[in-house]
Amino acid sequence: MPRSRSPRIITLLTDFGQHDHYVGAMKGVILSLAPEALVVDVSHEVASYSLAEARFMLAQSWPYFPEKTIHVVVVDPGVGTTRRAILVDAGRQLFLGPDNGVFSEIVRREDARARVVTNEKLFRNPVSSTFHGRDIFAPVAAHLAMGLAPSRVGPRVDNAWVDPLTAPTRTGKRTWSGEIVSIDKFGNVITSFRTAEFPQLAERPFVLKVGLAILGEVVKTYAAIPSGTVAVVLASHGHLEAAANQDSAARRLGVACGSPVELEIL
Amino acid sequence: MPRSRSPRIITLLTDFGQHDHYVGAMKGVILSLAPEALVVDVSHEVASYSLAEARFMLAQSWPYFPEKTIHVVVVDPGVGTTRRAILVDAGRQLFLGPDNGVFSEIVRREDARARVVTNEKLFRNPVSSTFHGRDIFAPVAAHLAMGLAPSRVGPRVDNAWVDPLTAPTRTGKRTWSGEIVSIDKFGNVITSFRTAEFPQLAERPFVLKVGLAILGEVVKTYAAIPSGTVAVVLASHGHLEAAANQDSAARRLGVACGSPVELEIL
Amino acid sequence: MPRSRSPRIITLLTDFGQHDHYVGAMKGVILSLAPEALVVDVSHEVASYSLAEARFMLAQSWPYFPEKTIHVVVVDPGVGTTRRAILVDAGRQLFLGPDNGVFSEIVRREDARARVVTNEKLFRNPVSSTFHGRDIFAPVAAHLAMGLAPSRVGPRVDNAWVDPLTAPTRTGKRTWSGEIVSIDKFGNVITSFRTAEFPQLAERPFVLKVGLAILGEVVKTYAAIPSGTVAVVLASHGHLEAAANQDSAARRLGVACGSPVELEIL
Numbered sequence: 001m002p003r004s005r006s007p008r009i010i011t012l013l014t015d016f017g018q019h020d021h022y023v024g025a026m027k028g029v030i031l032s033l034a035p036e037a038l039v040v041d042v043s044h045e046v047a048s049y050s051l052a053e054a055r056f057m058l059a060q061s062w063p064y065f066p067e068k069t070i071h072v073v074v075v076d077p078g079v080g081t082t083r084r085a086i087l088v089d090a091g092r093q094l095f096l097g098p099d100n101g102v103f104s105e106i107v108r109r110e111d112a113r114a115r116v117v118t119n120e121k122l123f124r125n126p127v128s129s130t131f132h133g134r135d136i137f138a139p140v141a142a143h144l145a146m147g148l149a150p151s152r153v154g155p156r157v158d159n160a161w162v163d164p165l166t167a168p169t170r171t172g173k174r175t176w177s178g179e180i181v182s183i184d185k186f187g188n189v190i191t192s193f194r195t196a197e198f199p200q201l202a203e204r205p206f207v208l209k210v211g212l213a214i215l216g217e218v219v220k221t222y223a224a225i226p227s228g229t230v231a232v233v234l235a236s237h238g239h240l241e242a243a244a245n246q247d248s249a250a251r252r253l254g255v256a257c258g259s260p261v262e263l264e265i266l
Numbered sequence: 267m268p269r270s271r272s273p274r275i276i277t278l279l280t281d282f283g284q285h286d287h288y289v290g291a292m293k294g295v296i297l298s299l300a301p302e303a304l305v306v307d308v309s310h311e312v313a314s315y316s317l318a319e320a321r322f323m324l325a326q327s328w329p330y331f332p333e334k335t336i337h338v339v340v341v342d343p344g345v346g347t348t349r350r351a352i353l354v355d356a357g358r359q360l361f362l363g364p365d366n367g368v369f370s371e372i373v374r375r376e377d378a379r380a381r382v383v384t385n386e387k388l389f390r391n392p393v394s395s396t397f398h399g400r401d402i403f404a405p406v407a408a409h410l411a412m413g414l415a416p417s418r419v420g421p422r423v424d425n426a427w428v429d430p431l432t433a434p435t436r437t438g439k440r441t442w443s444g445e446i447v448s449i450d451k452f453g454n455v456i457t458s459f460r461t462a463e464f465p466q467l468a469e470r471p472f473v474l475k476v477g478l479a480i481l482g483e484v485v486k487t488y489a490a491i492p493s494g495t496v497a498v499v500l501a502s503h504g505h506l507e508a509a510a511n512q513d514s515a516a517r518r519l520g521v522a523c524g525s526p527v528e529l530e531i532l
Numbered sequence: 533m534p535r536s537r538s539p540r541i542i543t544l545l546t547d548f549g550q551h552d553h554y555v556g557a558m559k560g561v562i563l564s565l566a567p568e569a570l571v572v573d574v575s576h577e578v579a580s581y582s583l584a585e586a587r588f589m590l591a592q593s594w595p596y597f598p599e600k601t602i603h604v605v606v607v608d609p610g611v612g613t614t615r616r617a618i619l620v621d622a623g624r625q626l627f628l629g630p631d632n633g634v635f636s637e638i639v640r641r642e643d644a645r646a647r648v649v650t651n652e653k654l655f656r657n658p659v660s661s662t663f664h665g666r667d668i669f670a671p672v673a674a675h676l677a678m679g680l681a682p683s684r685v686g687p688r689v690d691n692a693w694v695d696p697l698t699a700p701t702r703t704g705k706r707t708w709s710g711e712i713v714s715i716d717k718f719g720n721v722i723t724s725f726r727t728a729e730f731p732q733l734a735e736r737p738f739v740l741k742v743g744l745a746i747l748g749e750v751v752k753t754y755a756a757i758p759s760g761t762v763a764v765v766l767a768s769h770g771h772l773e774a775a776a777n778q779d780s781a782a783r784r785l786g787v788a789c790g791s792p793v794e795l796e797i798l
Contacts, residue, residue: 009297011290017717018284018550021592024543024574028596031541035598042290048718049778060287064294066301077778080753129752131768185283186314220395221346236397246315246343275563277556284550308556326553330560332567451549452580486661487612502663512581512609
């Protein structure tokens with residue numbers, strides 16, 4: 001079988017920011033080992049240490065990448081401690097990062113197979129205790145991009161860290177409580193209520209309580225939101241979103257990432 | 267004729283910011299369809315909804331790219347409404363985005379040929395009503411990068427949206443009014459006065475009124491500006507610019523993007 | 533000898549920021565001349581005009597890149613003046629930028645060979661007086677990526693600008709004074725004290741005076757720092773670093789880039 005001519009893709013999702021040298025050093029390590037790899041930045045602006053935001057951004061990006069893409073996610077407050085490094089094979093793609101719950105939704109998939117990353121021959125030597133992105137995750141991703149079999153990375157495990165579902169919890173006959181999982185650059189307020197989990201939203205009226213506001217109007221486009229108001233949008237990511245028209249809903253509502261929200265289906 | 271080995275370039279210019287997953291999702295869609303495409307970020311930090319700034323940045327970047335580059339510009343407050351998507355072939359390059367005036371200067375070129383993007387077979391399915399960057403512009407750009415003929419995208423139109431020229435207007439025998447089109451990271455104040463349109467600037471003295479200041483000194487380099495002052499620079503982008511030496515002219519002058527400026531040729 | 537299939541890497545390290553069109557224009561120029569070059573952003577968020585920060589970031593990234601990488605560093609307050617452009621061949625890599633001291637540590641290497649960049653045939657024409665990144669450094673880097681011999685760029689010189697060492701100075705029998713060279717996105721405070729230059733740190737207790745604080749505790753991982761305190765970390769970059777656990781040490785200590793620090797070995 002001829003080898004595909006397409007370069008192998010490695011995506012990076014971190015909380016490293018774009019000011020520092022961290023991402024540049026990781027890319028240098030990757031390209032030294034895998035010159036043909038294609039490195040794609042998903043985001044380096046995950047809120048520092050926020051596994052919840054990293055999980056949301058990963059869920060919103062990985063399904064759009066081709067098979068065999070290697071997703072490296074480094075949000076890693078426990079770097080250098082006994083926390084393990086993990087490689088998950090799921091959805092015909094690979095996920096590499098610290099075993100701290102950032103891959104909870106991936107690991108929960110039926111087709112997921114997890115391995116602990118233990119093969120030190122793949123690491124840079126010596127491994128620092130503060131920058132595993134450069135010393136472990138970058139070289140392991142590069143070796144995988146060069147065709148290394150996932151089995152060479154380390155043994156299978158069935159106890160990868162899985163956080164409890166961040167899905168909304170039912171609080172009454174017709175009410176659920178959830179939270180704000182992300183606020184985007186436009187100030188759109190993205191909640192943990194997924195429309196796929198609430199099919200009744202398509203048929204029944206509902207209200208979304210965010211901050212002090214009770215939002216009842218549902219629109220399809222941002223442009224349809226009356227100026228000066230906030231409405232609910234069934235947005236591209238599949239979550240209920242509170243938005244304003246060319247304005248920041250987050251500022252209007254006075255809410256932040258992590259704030260509680262409540263859904264009531266009437 | 268042998269096929270060129272060079273990858274086809276797709277540039278991205280958006281107001282999506284770099285915090286969110288939007289750009290990453292677009293890149294995933296592009297690379298799934300066109301693995302050999304080379305995606306280049308021009309900027310994702312266009313001020314939210316600012317067509318004027320997007321136009322300026324596009325004008326300052328596209329001429330430096332090679333033939334056949336595909337420029338995707340998504341500043342799109344009208345996403346999901348009846349606004350059309352448009353593809354413009356001009357200057358031996360392609361321009362793809364919402365038909366909202368962002369390509370006004372491109373469409374005005376003599377060699378410009380515009381098409382509405384109507385071929386839904388090229389889109390992701392279903393198309394969301396809030397993220398056409400991912401669902402329409404990314405896959406159409408990818409198909410074009412793979413060699414799809416522009417004619418396959420949709421029919422020719424001759425009524426692409428063209429905003430009135432943002433060129434300065436004459437207000438007197440020797441005076442023109444313009445505006446600030448961009449303030450860069452250094453605080454340099456870039457005006458709508460293009461030196462190519464005012465050849466007399468090379469021969470005659472002039473003053474530039476910005477904020478409360480009247481600037482008369484013209485210098486060739488930032489280093490030539492006396493410390494603590496603001497001067498006029500004939501800068502690399504071809505616009506008159508007010509600048510300070512290792513300091514922010516915008517803060518010194520107390521002006522912002524969109525503020526009026528006045529030119530008087532003495 | 534067969535030509536390597538690997539694309540030639542050009543890294544960019546600038547203070548241009550990510551809002552403006554500057555980086556996009558440079559990439560257009562590079563890819564027009566060297567379609568197969570791989571452009572890697574190290575950072576564009578160097579503090580405006582800060583040669584010290586650029587030097588630190590360069591030192592933290594270039595050693596991880598493969599042989600023949602071309603590192604373009606543009607932090608250039610003297611653009612358009614008589615300051616020279618320089619190309620340094622060292623460590624089997626190339627370094628290109630203004631001759632203003634940004635390559636001081638590179639030039640000091642025994643294997644360094646510097647050339648002034650004088651061959652105007654390689655430049656864009658005309659060369660602006662404010663944007664040599666686009667008009668000189670981008671096209672020269674592209675020509676080098678296409679295989680141009682460094683000798684074609686200009687003549688050898690032995691007087692490349694070298695700033696005095698920013699290494700700490702001894703202030704007493706057991707005390708040294710240094711400074712803060714960078715504060716990263718997490719608020720980690722990186723000092724000019726390199727552990728390689730102070731081997732006695734491995735054997736003897738010491739204190740680090742930063743701001744009003746006297747830090748004595750040394751830890752290996754961020755997670756080991758007691759909540760609410762700041763400790764010293766022997767971090768991945770080889771410099772003594774003051775850090776907090778999921779918190780900003782810089783804010784806790786009230787210090788900024790350039791602030792003085794003092795080391796006392798007990």
